[in-house]
Every structure is written in structure tokens, then in C-alpha cells.
Amino acid sequence: MTDSHSNVSGAKGGMTARDIFSGAFRQPKPQSPVIDIGKQPACAGKFSITGVSRIRSGFLNDLLKPTFAATTVKQLADESREAAGKLQVLGIAKHVAVEVDEGSDGKLDVHFRCEDGSRFAVRTGVDVGGDEGTASIVGRLNNMWGGGESFEANYARGTKTAAAFRGVLAVPLAADPQRRFEVSACQASTNYRPYSSHDELRRSLSAALVSKQAGSMQHELAYTLAWREIMGLGHAASPSLRALAGHSVKSGIAYTCTHDDRDSQTVPTQGTLIKTMAEIAGLGGSVQMAKAQVDLQTNHALSSGYVLSVGAQAGALWSLLDQKTPSLADRFFVGGAHSVRGFEYRGIGPRDKSDSIGGDVFYAAGLSLLTPLPRVEALRGHLWANAGQCALLLNQPKTNPAEFMRFLSSPSASVGIGLVYRHSMVRAELSWCIPIAATPGDKLSAGLQFGLGFQFL
Template identity: 30%
Template sequence: MVEAEQEIKREILENKDIVVQNVNIQGLRRTKEDYLGYEMSDVFNAKTLIDVINKSHEARQRLLQLGIFQQVEVLIDVSEGEDAFPNGLDVTFEVTELKRVTGTYNTMVNNNEGSMVLGVKVPNMFGRGERLAFQFSYGTKETSYVLAFFKPQSGCFERNFILNLYKGTRQFPWSSMKKTDRGVSAEVHFPVWMMDHTLKWEAVWRALGCLVHGASFTVREESGHTLKSALSHTMVLDTRNCPLLPSKGSLLQISQELAGFTGGDASFLKEDFELQMSRPFLWDFVFSASLRAGMIFPIGGRPISITDRFYLGGPTTVRGFGMCRIGPQSEGDYLGGDAYWAGGLHLYTPLPLPFRSTWGTHFRTHFFLNAGNLCNLNYGGGVSAHLLRLAECIRWSYGAGLTLHLGNIARLELNYCIPMGVQRGDRICDGMQFGAGIRFL
């Protein structure tokens, strides 16, 4: 009887026509009210009470995504006053803005290195979502300072403009080299046809030096100052349910970079793409396949800098090999290559039942097969010669281990690796290999 009455009440709420007369927002101090109109406008299209509740919740989520409010509450009430309709409703959003200055502290893990990150943000500077942020990062191989200004487009926060000023020092132990970058970049982000696009211009002054006294002569020749000015475009289609350890969905990322068109002494065209697919099947098993590839072409006869080339190998790419220690090298220093490809097949399975505790759900057993190659190209030989070169001397490996997923912070792997197809000069890691990062092959 009670269930029947509840069903009748639900049908009445769903079918009763209403009119949203007013949509108000309270608690604004710095934010301009016209900037929020798009996020709340759809509430006026609601025709029933259930529809009002759903559309108000969607508007609340959009307001939170703007990154300018600490809290957003929704109040729905009957319209009052002489002009009120009998079936009129008022919707009020009560917001709490972020403080004028906020500080952040966190740690970041990427490509087998950790960093401590300190930041200061000035959110909603001019009342329309603008943000000024300063970030200092200190890590095992990299130290950087970044000052960034963020400006979203009114009505669509996914379209935005970012201006960066930065300085960073990074070590490359596989090449016995260190690099200091001082630069400025401007980025425009926008969605088109379900894909996220980024157009970027960057001008960077790069100072290259030797990391150790015993660096090879080739690395010493590369030392000095260079100026790179480049235009790049990246498009991403990401349907994965989790970027670190997905159980379903796919990723397609394509990048192009053109250097030298707007000045500088670096001149090249660089192409890079990544494809990843994950599918669940029996007993909560997940099968994943991934492929990466890239080429760099010199323009105007200028040599390609060691810092612009591709590197391959390590626990986040071709497992069983040393970090970035596949391919051309000189006196033990790895010099990178003009082209590469890398692929992987993975099977992730849950732990046996006795180990599926609260923490046990974050672990997966991992079986993998990786393969790839990195080399320099003979640019006079044509496309067929490039493909033949990449098909020679393929490195590959297989193994098994454990994977730990730490939310959206990092992914950790401990694998027993068996490297195969090892070529002269490659550095291998036969046996246990530990990997940490946010981007894995």
C-alpha cells in the first residue's frame, strides 16, 4: 500500500507542468553574474519538478567545474509575489567562492621519478574565471618554476587560453647530459567532434651541458646554447574510464610539431601518435593493447638536437630494458633516434580471493609482451627504406608481475622481465624491474 502511494506521488511530480520563473545566485563577491549565465540557462527549459531537479543538479556540476567555487548548493522553492504563476518555481544557487589566494602542496610521480610540487594560485582574478598560478617543482631529475595565466571562454570553460613563463633544469643520466630551459608558451584548448585539440606556440632558450666529466665526445659537441621556436598541434580522443589503469575504453593521441618556422636555430617536423584500447572479459580480466610511433624530419639541412630526438626503453615503455637505453649510443651515452615504434599486449587479472581485502582491490596481476625499435633514418631512401629500417633488429620482452593503482596519483609496477632481441649497446634489466609513473605503454 505504501509503495503504491509513493508510486502515485512520483507520477504526479513527474507529470505536473511547472514553470521556472527565476534562477538566482547568491554569495557572489568577485564573480560577474553574466559569466555564469550559460551554466544555469538550461534550468529555464525544465517542464516538470523532476526535470527541474535534474537540470539544477547538472547546472551545479557545471558551476563546480569552473574551478572558482568551493561549494555550490541548490534551493528550489515556490514562486511568491504578485507576478508569481500558480505553478511557478524559483531556483536559487548558493555559492561559496574560493579564497583570493590559495596554496597547494602535493607529490607527483612520472617516468620513474618523483617530485615535490608547491603552488600558489590566484583564482578568478577579474571575475570571469581567470587564474594566475605559480608552481615550483623539485624532483630527483628535474627542478622547474612556472608562472601561468589561464583564461577560459565565457559559456564554455573547455575552450581556454593559457600563457606560460617557465624555467626548468632537467638531468638525462642515460645521455650524461643536463639541460636548462627558459621559455614562454601560449596555448589554446578547444573541443571539436568529441576530440580535445591544443594549439601551442613555444619559444625556449636551451642551455645544454655535460652531467659528468666522463661524457662522450658526441655529447660534448651537443653542449652549448640553442633557441627553439615551434608551433605544435595535439588532438586527443579519450574514452577510458581511468587514465592510469583503464578497464575499458580507448585513447587516440596525435601530435605534430614544426620548429624553425617562426625563428630559432632548431628546424624540424616531428610526428608522434599513440593508440591504446582496453576491454574487460571473463572473471574481471582486462585485456589491453597499445601502440606508439613517431618520426622526426630535419628541415633546411640543420642537424637535429639530441634533446629533440626520441628515446625508448624502460619500465614505462619496453620493459626489461634500461630507461631510455635502447638504440644509438656513443661511449655508453645514448643519443636517441629519428624514429621509433613500440607496442604492448597486456593481461590484467584480480588477485586470488584470499588477497582481495580493501587494499587488495588496488592490485592487479600483470602479464605482458612488449616490442619496439628505435633507430636513425636514411632520409634519401624514401618511406619503404624507413619502414624496413624500423623492422630490423626488433627488441622485445615478456614477463609478469604486480600493478598497483594509487587513484589518480600514480601507477606502480613490479615485474619480472625477460628481455629478448637485445642488440649490441642496449642496456638490459633482466629480472625484477620497478616502474612508477602516470603514462605506461
């Protein structure tokens, strides 16, 4: 049990401290004369918790600091509810009932009666994106050391991913589930044929600080050490791809800021997404580069169930020091059902023979109109227009201004019509695509194109 050191003020109007605290939850209808019980002085005396098998005293001290700092009934009620909610979010307890008794010293003694949280969880799932579907099995260990820590291991196989493993240890900071420290390890082997004649093996270790603010803002600062290998070149691999093959080691820091108040991540009807990322590598390793990317989307619900959506993406990659050519593993790729529709996956941008070799600068934009369909709420009509371009411009010995202007003014573009199915976990699209502009070397995908995933342009 923990004791508060705050002074106590007596209850007014003959009400006991317990009556006042309970009244803060009941919120009775105003009577005459009106007494604002939420402003009545009160403070916590002792705290106890039952029903949880593992919880650290240091974690409890951090969790309950706001509760013992409360000076009114309303503050005490709010902070008690907040602490109970954190126990559930962190998986320490499934359910928490808050009880209060008046102590012998007139203070309010708070007690949490909990149902112990599950220690282990296993689930299977399907992930889609990047023109690929993967099946995975996920194991999770909750509340490892009594402070809401968790470890999650994920093993996946897919249509392009031969095998992928990721393990993440997450530790909440100051008993706050919105702020955490994460350490992760990942290994993945991916087949990029037939878009480019190679496989990629990627191994990485990272450490990150993640902070979610009130509302819709999230910040992440991460350090990553990654070992990538471009391997398994086919007999028809182009000279450019052969020059980029082999090992590279990237040691860098990345900062990501995300504002997302959309009502859905798959088929939003309102809200805005603003995501910016900045990365710099060269703290050891063989890769010296700076990279920036921004993703934007805004959605507006019109009358009669129509929804207008506008999205845009852009990014740039600069080689630093003496490194002249960006690594293939860091380049941008454009095209496909999730990017610029009407083109093959990675079908827009620099190519050597049949190999997509990516670019160091790109942009893409999309305009969509979702229309209601009679009697089918989860299915919507879809009118859209997409445009985008990808090029190798920033790391050339001498940049030609005419080439840069051509890059900006001559995007590959397409229009189309289709259907969008809104599932609770994923978005499915079937589109009839009509490319209306293309640059030499682009791989078109006119006619029917199917997309399944979470994020679409």
C-alpha cells in the first residue's frame, strides 16, 4: 500500500468523503441549490490492488503519481479511471473495478479489483501490400516483468517473401502506454522477380522511442543497423543491376512524424493523414545518404454518401560524402495497384533492359471519388485518376535543368473506374485502368487490375 502526504479538507453539507467520490461517477442531475461536488476538496490516502499476479512497485509508483497529486473529487476520479485504463491497455489486467473507502484519517482509500491479464497470445493472420500477400503466425508474451512490457515474434511467408522473422520488445515509459521504448530484430528474404532479376536478403537491428500524443499525432525516433544483400541475379540481369548487387551496411537515424485523424485507415470518409520521414545514414557502415519522404491524404464526405479523396506522395534521396550511387535497397519505386494504378508494380521509372532499378526522386498523386451503391453498404463505386514519376536525377555528376523540368511536367498518368470493397481489416479494389500518358520504358497494366491492402494512393 502507498500513502499520500497531501492535506485533507473536510466534506461539506454533511456528506462523507466516500459519498462525494461516488457522486463524481454518478453525476446526479442538478438540483437546487446546485453543489458542484467535482470541486469538493479530496485526496487519496492509501491504494491497494488485487487480482493481478505480476506488477512492480516502481511501476505502481509511476502509475499512481497523478492520483495522489489530485486535490479535488473530480481530479481523483479522473486519475483513478485513467490509471485503471492503463492497466488494461498494457495487458496487465483484463478488467478493473475501482472501489473507494473513507479511511480513518478522512482520506479516500482507492482499491483496484482486477481480472488478471493473459500472459500468452498466439494468432494467425494475412497481410497484404506491395503487390504481395503473406500469411503469418504471431506469438506475444505480455507483462513480462510486471511493468506492461511485451515481446512479440512474427514469422511470415508470402508470394514474394520466402521467409521473414521479426521480434519486438516494447517497454512502456513512466507507466504510460502512449510512450514506449522498442528494440526489434528482423530478417527477410524477398523475391523481386519478374520486376527485377534479383532477390534481396535484409537483416536489421533497431531501437526506437515512440510517443503518441493526445489526439492523432505520433513521433518516432529510431536508430537502425541494417545489412542488405542484393543476390540471386538471374542470367538476364542487366549491367546496372549487376553493378548494384552485393552487400551494403546501413547505420542511420530516422525520425517519423505522423498525424492521422481519418475515421478509417482503409476506406476513410473524412479526416487527414500527414506523414513525414527524414533519415540520415553514415554512422559507420558502407552507406552514406540522406532521405526524406512525405505522404498526404485528405478525405471529405459529400452529400448523399459520396466521398472525395485527394492523396500525394513525394521523396528524395541524396548520396553523401564520396558515395556516388544510392544503394538499390534505399531507392524509390512507383507503380502498381497501391501506387499509380494502370501500371505494373514498380513499372514507372528508370529501367535497364527488363529490370526496374528505382530512382532517387519521385512523386505521385491521386484523386478518387467513392460513390454509394444501392443495397450494398460495404461495396462502393470508384472513379479515380493517378499520376506519378520516378527518376535518377539528384546524384548525377551534373544535373540537367531540362531533365528536371521534364520530370516534373511529364508524369505517367492513368484514369479508371472500379469497385471498392470495405472489409473491417483490409481494402479490396477491382479497377478498369486506362493509361493516358507514359514515359519510355514504363510497364503498363491496362484493363482489369486487382489490389488488396491497407494503404492506397
